[in-house]
Amino acid sequence: MKDIREDIAWAKINQDVLKSLENPRKLYWVILFIALAMLGVAVGCEVYQYEVGMGVANMDNPHMWGLYIATFIFWIGMSHSGTLLSAILHLMHADWRKPIYRFAEAMTTFSLLTAGLFVAVHLGRVWQIYYALPYPNERGTWPNFQSPLLWDAMAIFTYLSSSIIFLYVGMIPDLAICRDRIHEGWRKKLYTLLSLGWEGTDRQWRNFRVTYLTVACFLIPLAVSVHSIVASDFGMSQQPGWHITSFPPYFVAGALYSGCAAIITLFIILRYVFRFEEYMTLPILKKIVRLTFAIAMVWTYLNAVEFASVWYSHDQASKDVLIQKASGTYAPFWWAMIFCGSIVPLVLAFKRFQTNIPVLFAVSLLLNLGMWLERWMIVAPTFSHGIYPWTWDHDQWPSFVQWGMVFGSFGWFTLLFMVFCKVFPSVSMYEVKEMVYHRSQQSKKQEETGKFAAAGKGAH
Amino acid sequence: MGQRHLLAMYSNFDEAEAVVKELRSTQIKGFDVNRDLIVKSPIEHPEVEEFLGDKPVYVQWFTLGGALMGGLLGFFLISAAQANFFAQFKGGKPIVPLPPNFVLTYEMFILGGVFITVLGFLICAGLPARRSPLYSSTVSEDQIGILVKSDESAANTLKGIFTKHNALEIQEEAGK
Numbered sequence: 001m002k003d004i005r006e007d008i009a010w011a012k013i014n015q016d017v018l019k020s021l022e023n024p025r026k027l028y029w030v031i032l033f034i035a036l037a038m039l040g041v042a043v044g045c046e047v048y049q050y051e052v053g054m055g056v057a058n059m060d061n062p063h064m065w066g067l068y069i070a071t072f073i074f075w076i077g078m079s080h081s082g083t084l085l086s087a088i089l090h091l092m093h094a095d096w097r098k099p100i101y102r103f104a105e106a107m108t109t110f111s112l113l114t115a116g117l118f119v120a121v122h123l124g125r126v127w128q129i130y131y132a133l134p135y136p137n138e139r140g141t142w143p144n145f146q147s148p149l150l151w152d153a154m155a156i157f158t159y160l161s162s163s164i165i166f167l168y169v170g171m172i173p174d175l176a177i178c179r180d181r182i183h184e185g186w187r188k189k190l191y192t193l194l195s196l197g198w199e200g201t202d203r204q205w206r207n208f209r210v211t212y213l214t215v216a217c218f219l220i221p222l223a224v225s226v227h228s229i230v231a232s233d234f235g236m237s238q239q240p241g242w243h244i245t246s247f248p249p250y251f252v253a254g255a256l257y258s259g260c261a262a263i264i265t266l267f268i269i270l271r272y273v274f275r276f277e278e279y280m281t282l283p284i285l286k287k288i289v290r291l292t293f294a295i296a297m298v299w300t301y302l303n304a305v306e307f308a309s310v311w312y313s314h315d316q317a318s319k320d321v322l323i324q325k326a327s328g329t330y331a332p333f334w335w336a337m338i339f340c341g342s343i344v345p346l347v348l349a350f351k352r353f354q355t356n357i358p359v360l361f362a363v364s365l366l367l368n369l370g371m372w373l374e375r376w377m378i379v380a381p382t383f384s385h386g387i388y389p390w391t392w393d394h395d396q397w398p399s400f401v402q403w404g405m406v407f408g409s410f411g412w413f414t415l416l417f418m419v420f421c422k423v424f425p426s427v428s429m430y431e432v433k434e435m436v437y438h439r440s441q442q443s444k445k446q447e448e449t450g451k452f453a454a455a456g457k458g459a460h
Numbered sequence: 461m462g463q464r465h466l467l468a469m470y471s472n473f474d475e476a477e478a479v480v481k482e483l484r485s486t487q488i489k490g491f492d493v494n495r496d497l498i499v500k501s502p503i504e505h506p507e508v509e510e511f512l513g514d515k516p517v518y519v520q521w522f523t524l525g526g527a528l529m530g531g532l533l534g535f536f537l538i539s540a541a542q543a544n545f546f547a548q549f550k551g552g553k554p555i556v557p558l559p560p561n562f563v564l565t566y567e568m569f570i571l572g573g574v575f576i577t578v579l580g581f582l583i584c585a586g587l588p589a590r591r592s593p594l595y596s597s598t599v600s601e602d603q604i605g606i607l608v609k610s611d612e613s614a615a616n617t618l619k620g621i622f623t624k625h626n627a628l629e630i631q632e633e634a635g636k
Contacts, residue, residue, distance in 0.1 A: 009602065010502060010601060010602035011601050011602050014600075014601055134541055136541075136544075140544075142541050142542075142544060145538050145541070145542060145560060145561065145564065146557060146560040150564075151560075151563045151564060151567070154564055154567045154568075155563075155567050157571075158567045158568075158570055158571045158574075161571065161574075161575075162570065162571070162574045165574055165575070165578050166574075169578060169581065172587075173600075176600050177600040177601070179600075180597035180600045180601075181597070181600070181601075196582075196587040196588040196589065197587060197588050197589035197590055197591060198587065198589075199500055199589070199591070199592060199595060199599065200500045200501050200502060200599050200600065201498050201499070201500050201607075202498060202499045202500075202501070202508050202509065202512055202515075203498070203515070203584075203585060203586065204585045204586070204587070205501065205504045205505070205508070206509060206515060206517055207517055207519055207581050207584040207585040208504065208581065208585065209504055210517045210519045210520060210581075211519050211577055211578065211580070211581035214519065214520065214523050214573075214577050215574055215577055215578070218570050218573050218574050218577075219574075221570070222567075222570050225563075225566065225567070225570075229563065430502060430503050430504070431503075433502060433503045433602075434503045434504060434505075437503060437505075
């Protein structure tokens with residue numbers, strides 16, 4: 001079965017994608033409403049936390065980080081699949097990515113924006129954020145340039161700004177299509193402004209190709225560095241359960257894994273909501289599913305490496321944390337993480353489930369639940385069972401404010417993402433045209449070769 | 461002598477290629493094929509570059525400059541801030557520690573590279589731009605446009621070539 005029909009007219013591609021900007025199914029509005037309601041919960045929690053103080057988050061000594069930082073890592077991780085689809089697969093000339101990479105890139109940008117919010121929320125007194133900025137000041141204080149936390153801030157800023165630029169630059173030819181096809185209103189003005197006068201001249205395309213490739217080349221090491229640095233926040237400390245050499249690759253694999261699972265979820269939603277059945281096809285879904293399965297197995301392996309290196313390290317404190325995870329307060333969540341992250345993806349190995357939309361939707365949600373639990377199980381158990389017994393506090397539980405913020409962050413992400421998909425084309429029109437064109441040319445060549453072979457003509 | 465802009469629209473790349481080849485092989489007074497010919501297409505099509513001939517791209521030089529500038533700027537800004545630590549006790553540790561500074565330098569290297577690459581793209585691609593004298597919105601749909609600028613005297617010859625290769629539409633306008 002082909003990834004996409006080769007006989008779709010280019011004009012129809014424009015028409016179908018532009019229709020998504022105006023006329024989605026009703027489910028779109030339902031999702032938007034739910035997302036807004038969820039965001040409302042988070043805003044309420046945030047206001048309450050501002051008013052009363054960080055104590056309402058139920059964070060104390062030794063529980064310094066809690067759900068905020070766990071969810072921060074989750075959202076950073078989620079952003080990696082956009083880079084995987086748009087940059088890595090672009091360099092590998094995997095053209096099946098073309099109909100779906102745009103929304104994956106948008107997902108990258110919005111998940112980074114969501115992650116950034118958690119840093120601010122975690123700080124508590126956001127109005128004093130200038131204390132953390134590196135500039136000469138009367139206080140004589142500077143951030144610690146040797147701290148992975150500062151590297152993290154810099155890496156995330158670089159990744160966020162580069163991702164926004166990458167998303168925008170890749171969208172310029174499509175914005176020109178929108179400008180040409182939409183006749184009036186604020187949208188016309190917006191697309192005219194953002195398309196920068198693009199006309200598809202040979203000079204523009206030539207420079208566009210080199211630019212896109214170059215930024216893609218920068219984004220790959222950047223994405224790896226971002227999550228490696230997030231891993232360093234933990235790995236470079238002396239805390240039991242965190243001081244592990246395999247943390248950076250483990251974090252990167254986890255990031256790609258949760259991102260791919262999220263792509264499956266969003267693929268299914270967008271395909272239905274915007275009637276993209278012709279572009280977001282089942283063969284393409286099958287490819288993402290296989291990719292997700294492969295990454296799930298890498299993550300499972302790295303998880304096993306982590307457990308083994310702790311178990312055989314003779315570091316009693318780290319071993320105790322691992323035992324605590326498997327049998328203490330957090331045991332149900334830790335085992336749920338193992339179940340969702342390593343057992344559930346085995347479903348993806350079966351061919352009949354690789355294109356079964358209800359099953360894939362449920363599986364992708366479970367995978368992401370597993371990946372969120374993974375981040376929580378990295379952060380919380382170490383705080384509850386540190387090196388010194390007098391710091392042990394196994395019964396701490398995040399407050400409703402923390403849970404509300406986590407819940408609301410999904411609303412914030414969904415809101416941004418769905419608004420983006422309604423305002424900007426979530427399928428890259430010019431790249432789908434390229435895909436259709438090149439594939440039809442290939443088919444023609446194959447047919448001709450076949451005819452020659454049948455007639456006994458050819459090189460032999 | 462006055463100038464004229466002509467835009468011919470074609471439904472496929474084969475016809476557009478044939479037109480460009482003929483324009484290249486024909487000597488037309490008042491028309492320089494290397495300077496006065498622009499091909500507009502709805503997709504990035506490597507064959508367009510083949511039949512137009514090699515044209516240089518300079519974006520990568522911007523990338524190199526931006527990345528180096530970003531990296532150096534990052535390193536020296538951090539080092540300058542760390543130089544303040546002269547006033548503090550460092551316990552024998554280096555004032556400018558290279559391994560941790562490498563991480564931030566690396567991030568700034570990428571940041572500079574990406575920003576300046578995009579700046580280079582805008583400069584090299586001539587963006588933002590005003591609409592050219594002739595533009596057809598079908599270029600953003602499914603047609604290939606060939607825009608030429610020539611002296612008035614060459615306009616009829618050019619139109620003849622366009623028509624010979626089945627142009628769907630020819631637009632013309634007096635140029636400056």
